[in-house]
Amino acid sequence: MTVRVRLAPSPTGPLHIGTARTAVFNWLYARRNKGRFLLRIEDTDKERSKPEFTRNILEGLRWLGIDWDEEPVVQSARGALHRQAIADLLASGKAYRCYCSEAELEAMRNARKAAGQPPRYDNRHRHLTADQEAAFQREGREAVVRFAIDDSEEIHWHDLVRGPMAWSGRDLGGDMVIARRCPADSIGDPLYNLVVVLDDAFMDISHVIRGEDHIANTAKQLLLYRALGLKAPSFAHTPLILNRDGRKLSKRDGVTSISDFQAMGYTAEAIGNYMGLLGWSPPQGMGERFTLVEASRHFDFDRVNRAGARFDWDKLNWINGQVLHGQSSTALRAQLEPLWRQAGFTLAADPAWLDRLTGLISPSLTLLKDGVDQARPFLTTPEPDQAARDHLASEGCRAALRLLLEGLPDRFDDAAVRALLGQVAKAAGVSRGVLMKGVRAALLGSLQGPDLMASWALLSQRGEDRGRLLGAID
RNA sequence: GCCCCCAUCGUCUAGAGGCCUAGGACACCUCCCUUUCACGGAGGCGGCAGGGGUUCGAAUCCCCUUGGGGGUACCA
Secondary structure (H helix, E strand, O other): OOOEEEEOOOOOOOOEHHHHHHHHHHHHHHHHOOOEEEEEEOOOOOOOOOHHHHHHHHHHHHHHOOOOOOOOEEHHHHHHHHHHHHHHHHHOOOEEEEOOOHHHHHHHHHHHHHOOOOOOOOOOOOOOOHHHHHHHHHOOOOEEEEEOOOOOOEEEEEEOOOEEEEEEHHHOOOOEEEEEEEOOOOOOOEOHHHHHHHHHHHOOOOEEEEEHHHHHHHHHHHHHHHHHOOOOOEEEEEOOEEOOOOOEOOHHHOOOEHHHHHHOOOOHHHHHHHHHHOOEOOOOOOOOOOOHHHHOOOOOHHHEOOOOEEOOHHHHHHHHHHHHHOOOHHHHHHHHHHHHHHOOOOOOOOHHHHHHHHHHHHHHOOOOOHHHHHHHHHHOOOOOOHHHHHHHOOOOHHHHHHHHHHHOOOOOOHHHHHHHHHHHHHHHOOOHHHHHHHHHHHHHOOOOOOOHHHHHHHHHHOOOHHHHHHHHHO
8 A cells, every 4th residue: 555644733823842743753754654744834824824834834844854745735725525414414415514603612611511411512402303404594593513423432542652542432522613604504614623624535545644732633523534434544643742741742832833943043953953863762772862754764653752842952952963964064164154154254355264163163063053153253353352361461470471472483383382381381371271372352352262372373374363462472 | 439450670671480699771870981071881779569379389379458540421
């Protein structure tokens, strides 16, 4: 059987990390099984759906390296088909019109709650006589369409992640609404559970891979598949991504959209790697660092965990650092350059020099944007911070720098400069450490940073060292 | 309330009855490298929620308890 999976985001917000992780699992499964990964834009919530969100979602997926194999299906374009299916269900008696008002339903729920029973619809309009219906219509009452669910119904499926699953019809909340309220002579907007079934069948989806928050929906949808005479796909319910408090990660948890992570300087590779690690574990010997393409050679549900996974910034940061550190200076420089320009740095014409600078600061990067602050003292004239100023003002420091300047060779030479450093420290009566720190303060305006000799060499190549040393002593 | 799911170091996880004195990664701590900060290297701290079974033997199987999560929409 050909594997056909899909991601069905609703464009009511930017691509969310949870949706992206679902996308990753679907994509991984499709690629692993030489199947197809499809997209369906669920834009039937007209109020909240926005084209810019669709764009954001598509761009985010592309950025992550998640490609799709067919033109995305747009759900709103299939409304007529959905309504026809509802009409058929109505005609066959599997669905019916319910004329209950919001207030009635509300009262029903409250009464059951008060009686210590689960709130649910009591199916009171399931068997209305023609006279009763006519009476409601004369009153001008609008109706929703409900799909009948018998209490005696026992629903079973084999979940690819969780194994055998069972659900009872009586726990589904009563006959389910499949079309919104509207005048009783027509059919209102088709609702989620019905539409998903219709569209998944239309797209010939073989495996539905989604978060475990959909488990109850699966029970309802299975009933719909049967009523509609459609073949049900296999289901895999993945664990949820949890926030710091162990609850389902939501938009309210701060940074949760892929575009935000991107803007913060996370690499697509790191995000993909980390999402692959949340809920799935690579086979022994594979290690924790992998690209999605690598993971796609091994992905299977037997290594998908059942418990939710807490989102851990520390781990993500570590992975991102690893990705950055593993990049060639040239590749990294290419990504840094736009950020440097954005920061207003004037870049040297010599890309080789920028490559060397990148190589120097690379190990201290966690996020791409860290490269801005790290490169700043090299690409602009630094303003010494308090600690640097204090050190320069310390006993004998400036005198030693003056002495150093006098002996500095025209052409920077590592060995010669090291030797000179020793001589000068001795002559000036300061420790080598004090001198070195002084040089660092003068050159870079800070007491901490990358390797001093390498930094110095870099600056001297741009003819920047002498002036900075001079500037520090007067 | 009701239904469902889940349960190994602080976090992510390995573990499919003896290989477990429970392994790895992140975080944390110590040391090494180093003028400094990082990076890197070497160590360390730290866990099978509890109770019953089953078995010669249980982190692994079963039951109960506890805890956590999800769902209970005329959203998706």
